Amino acid sequence: MKQAKLYVNAANRKSKINKEIYGHFSEHLGRCIYEGIYVGENSAIPNTNGMRNDVVEALKEIKTPVLRWPGGCFADEYHWKDGIGPKEDRKKMVNTNWGGVTEDNSFGTHEFMELCEQIGCEPYISGNVGSGTVQELAEWVEYMTFDGISPMADLRKKNGREKPWKLKYLGIGNENWGCGGSMLPEYYAHEYRRYQTFCRNFSGNELYKIACGPNAADYNWTDKLMSMLNTFHTKAISLHYYTIPTGDWSKKGSATEFSTEEYYKTIQNAYQIEELIVKHCEIMSKHDKDHEIGLIVDEWGNWFDVEPGTNPGFLYQQNTMRDAITASINLNIFNQHSDRVVMANIAQVVNVLQSVILTEGDKMIKTPTFHVFRMYRDHQEATLLDSYIDSCEAGEEVIVPALSQSVSIREDGSILITISNCDLQEEYEVTLDLVGKALGDCSAEILQSKMDAYNSFEDGHVVEPVSYEGYRVEGDKLILTVPACSVVSIKVK
Ligand code: AHR
Structure with missing residues (x-):
């Protein structure tokens, strides 16, 4: 067994970990919205106003704080007025980005807002700047948030919703x-400034406006964009980064059948996000010295080849213990950078890419990624503590840090340590050196399996967390065993 030391200074309280870091993303893509979330009121699948009860319950279990919708690329062609009013009259459209299927618009603004109400999360609307108009976006905001007499508020009332909704997060x-x-950064920045001007704060509603930030390592985009924004009308910019094992979009690799080299390559590529965050934040700080503009990673996760035999445009992939490990690494990194990372949305919530939930007919399974979100949920709204681990290396051809961790403290003084070991061979004995707080009662959970183990519709309980006794207290030290290929969460009172 290898040894490592985790240093935690409970007296050095850092940033608040916004609950929104544990956010999700839902797009009209494949079976995410239709079948995955929305089955319609007349479905035999138990539902409330068309929303699957099992999926809503699962999203409540992980305390889903925010949901982004309607895309993604779909949002860039979405015309919200097609998705309101009597369903039989709603316009049908082609979903050009995702499989060329017919979108019947039966899930629109009212349905999305109802979904968020059922889950108890904040809605995050992604507005259409690509093929829409300023007027269209301005009217959507008016439709959703204006409390009074106006053309859009009257239309909303006619469609059955008297009171406006609260809408905080708006992606321009x-x-x-x-x-x-396909805009250049200067052009987009002008468009952003124009569009956001007409997105008003109505009736006490305050919009949190999010500008489209860079793709992965496009530092030029961040630099140009930031030079043209001001903090008065921008709360955050977004970053998109997907982990692709091979780094080759045309041959990404299978979600379930992969070599140990591919496994470590995936881990290595997942770790890349830290460098992106650091470098983009450095550029942001150059233009925004007071750190008033946040960074939102509103699309992240593993992107593999689709499951054999499924529609290539639907991006349906299984989810293994490898996904749990990369979810753990990503969430630890977001926590560690929560001074600037104010939200993150894994792509996507159900049946698409690195999902927390998969469905097939009336069956639903929770993926290994789901379980990581559940094990991490008490980081939400807690305060990040200063922590450091003298991690060793894992892998053979591809070398990565073996251990990833983050630590937070809640108002009641309890500490949550989340730690994962991506090493496929070595177990670690981690000694916690905790300064500034006495050790109280501990309780732990572990998610551990083979790297390619997954939950299927035949057996949905292959990869599941169990309570864990692999720790002991010796004097003022907590000694925790972190097995190979595992994620451990430990609460210290
Ligand atoms: O999540 C799938 C797609 O990835 C989104 O539609 C798009 O924004 C990104 O390229």
């Missing part, structure tokens, strides 16, 4: 460097 465009219009 999605991937405008790509599917959102």
Whole structure:
């Protein structure tokens, strides 16, 4: 067994870990919305106003704080007025980005807001800057948030919703460097400034406006964009980064059948996000010295080849213990950078890419990634503590840090330590050196399996957390065993 030391200074309280870091993303893509979330009121699958009860319950279990919708690239072609009013009259459209299927718009603004109400999360609307108009976006905001007499508020009332909704998060465009219009940063920045001007704060509602930030390592985009924004009308910019094992979009690799080299390559590529965050934040700080503008990683996760036999445009992939390990690494990194990372949204919530939930007919399974979100949920709204681990290396051809960790403290003084070991061979004995707080009662959970183990519709309980006794207290030290290929969470009172 290898040894490591985890140093935690409970007296050095850092940033608040916004609950929104544990956010999700839902797009009209494949079976995410239809079948995955929304089955319609007349479905035999138990539902409330068309939303699957099992999925809503699961999203409540992980305390889903925020949900982004309607895309993604879909948002760049979405015209919200097609998705309101009597369902039989709603316009049908082609979902050009995702499989060329017919979108019947039966899930629109009212349904999305109802979904968020059922889950108890904040809605995050991604507005259409790519193919929409300023007027269209301005009217959507008016429709959702204006409490009074106006053309859009009257239309909303006619469609059955008397009172406006609260809408905080508004994305002014999605991937405008790509599917959102192939714009150059200067052009987009002008568009952003114009669009946001007409998105008003109505009736006490306060919009938190999010500009379309960079794709992965496009530092030029961040620099140009930030030089043209001001903190008065921008709360955050977004960053998109997907982990692709091979780094080759045309051959990403299978979600379930992979070599140990591919496994470590995936871990290595997942770790890349830290460098992206650090470098983009450095550029942001150059233009925004007081750190008033946040960074939102509103699309992240593993992107593999689709499951054999499924529609290539639907991006359906299984989810293994490898996904749990990369989820753990990503969430630890977001926690560690929560001074600037104010939100993150894993792509995507159900049946698409690195999902927390998969469905097939009336069956639903929780993926290994789901379990990591559940084990980490008490980090939400806690305060990050200064921590450091003298991690050893894992891997053979590809070398990565073996251990990833983050530590937070809640108002009641309890500490949550989340730690993962991506090493496929070595177990670690981690000694906690805790300064500034006495050790109280501890309780732990572990998620551990083979790297390619997954939950299937035949057996949904292959990869599941169990309570864990692999720790002991010796004097003022806590000694924790972190087995190979595992994620451990430990609460210290
Ligand atoms: O999540 C899938 C797609 O990835 C989104 O639609 C797009 O924004 C990104 O390129």
